[in-house]
Amino acid sequence: MSGYAQVLHSLGPPDNMRWERWPISAPAADEVRLRHTAIGFNFADTYHRSGIPHPWLVPPCPVVIGFEAVGIVEDIGSEVTGFKIGDRVAYAVPPLGSYSEVRNYPTKHLVHVPEGLQDKQVAALLLKGMTAYYLLHQTYSVQPGDTILVHAAAGAMGQILCQWGKSLGATIVGTVSTDKKAEAAHEAGCDYPVVRSKESFVDKVWQVSDGEGAAVVYESIGKDTLQRSLDSLRPMGMCAAYGHVSGPPDPVDIIRDLGRRGSLFITRPAIMHYVDKRKDLELAAKKLFDAISSGIVEANVNYEYALKDAPKAHQTVESGKTVGATILTP
Numbered sequence: 284m285s286g287y288a289q290v291l292h293s294l295g296p297p298d299n300m301r302w303e304r305w306p307i308s309a310p311a312a313d314e315v316r317l318r319h320t321a322i323g324f325n326f327a328d329t330y331h332r333s334g335i336p337h338p339w340l341v342p343p344c345p346v347v348i349g350f351e352a353v354g355i356v357e358d359i360g361s362e363v364t365g366f367k368i369g370d371r372v373a374y375a376v377p378p379l380g381s382y383s384e385v386r387n388y389p390t391k392h393l394v395h396v397p398e399g400l401q402d403k404q405v406a407a408l409l410l411k412g413m414t415a416y417y418l419l420h421q422t423y424s425v426q427p428g429d430t431i432l433v434h435a436a437a438g439a440m441g442q443i444l445c446q447w448g449k450s451l452g453a454t455i456v457g458t459v460s461t462d463k464k465a466e467a468a469h470e471a472g473c474d475y476p477v478v479r480s481k482e483s484f485v486d487k488v489w490q491v492s493d494g495e496g497a498a499v500v501y502e503s504i505g506k507d508t509l510q511r512s513l514d515s516l517r518p519m520g521m522c523a524a525y526g527h528v529s530g531p532p533d534p535v536d537i538i539r540d541l542g543r544r545g546s547l548f549i550t551r552p553a554i555m556h557y558v559d560k561r562k563d564l565e566l567a568a569k570k571l572f573d574a575i576s577s578g579i580v581e582a583n584v585n586y587e588y589a590l591k592d593a594p595k596a597h598q599t600v601e602s603g604k605t606v607g608a609t610i611l612t613p
């Protein structure tokens with residue numbers, strides 16, 4: 284059988300994807316065949332499409348990218364347990380292939396969607412919400428009274444970090460590019476939005492923390508901000524360099540950059556490592572679904588594109604102008 288998909292013919296600009304028929308084989312023994320109902324858009328999709336900065340993550344073209352979606356199980360492989368035809372399920376890690384109407388996906392990283400949650404809501408939140416969970420609870424365990432620094436605080440990840448971080452009792456300094464984004468970050472729970480071109484976020488952190496510094500920085504911008512993020516940290520503070528939308532940062536010197544500033548920690552965390560084991564995936568998904576149900580975390584879906592218009596979604600998100608989340612609908 285086949286279904287329509289956005290097929291990437293060579294790494295490069297958004298128009299290298301084309302809306303075409305894509306063959307689907309029968310599901311392998313450990314796979315289910317899914318019909319997607321909503322697809323999560325992630326900034327990393329633009330990395331996979333362009334091949335910058337890590338082309339090794341993408342299988343050879345032609346390929347279908349995307350790694351987050353909600354769908355209905357249409358068929359199951361011979362050894363599948365725990366999932367049946369008709370189940371409403373979701374996933375948020377590779378293998379790539381979510382920019383499609385129909386696909387096969389291994390059950391190892393599949394979760395059931397609880398009653399009461401909407402498909403579009405889950406497509407907007409599963410990957411980014413589980414990422415916020417591990418960043419706020421596992422990479423560094425945020426404590427009441429901590430000052431934390433969140434970059435791109437009005438973005439899809441940034442808003443969730445602000446919502447959830449606020450509920451943990453943190454004081455949040457968030458960086459944004461415009462006054463309008465500062466308002467959106469504030470609404471999401473950011474106490475001190477800083478427009479990066481107008482004000483120093485380093486000074487703001489030290490000022491609002493009474494000279495303590497930030498316990499943790501959620502560093503998603505990379506090249507343009509990493510060194511100043513390190514300047515914001517208290518001794519033994521944690522830099523969670525989980526993204527690099529402005530490009531990969533320059534190499535970090537462990538003596539000059541970390542030791543001199545006060546025994547700092549730095550890590551480059553990625554969701555696929557934090558939820559690779561089934562028990563970790565189930566815990567992160569449960570914590571997220573509970574946080575959604577209790578109103579701590581909300582999907583702020585401001586951009587919805589038909590899957591066949593995915594190249595437009597890439598142009599919009601790469602422009603850096605978006606506020607909140609983007610989804611695709613098949």
Ligand SMILES: NC(=O)c1ccc[n+]([C@@H]2O[C@H](COP(=O)([O-])OP(=O)(O)OC[C@H]3O[C@@H](n4cnc5c(N)ncnc54)[C@H](OP(=O)(O)O)[C@@H]3O)[C@@H](O)[C@H]2O)c1
Nearest residue numbers: 326414435438439440459460503525526527529553554603
């Ligand atoms: N490691 C993980 O497990 C993991 C999981 C999820 C996401 N991520 C990463 O988190 C980052 C944010 O993802 P997202 O989907 O939430 O994106 P997003 O924050 O909604 O969009 C990116 C934002 O970054 C800011 N930005 C600053 N410099 C930019 C530039 N040169 N080009 C484009 N944007 C720029 C813009 O906000 P301002 O205008 O306010 O500056 C823009 O809106 C990405 O790097 C993504 O790969 C990592």
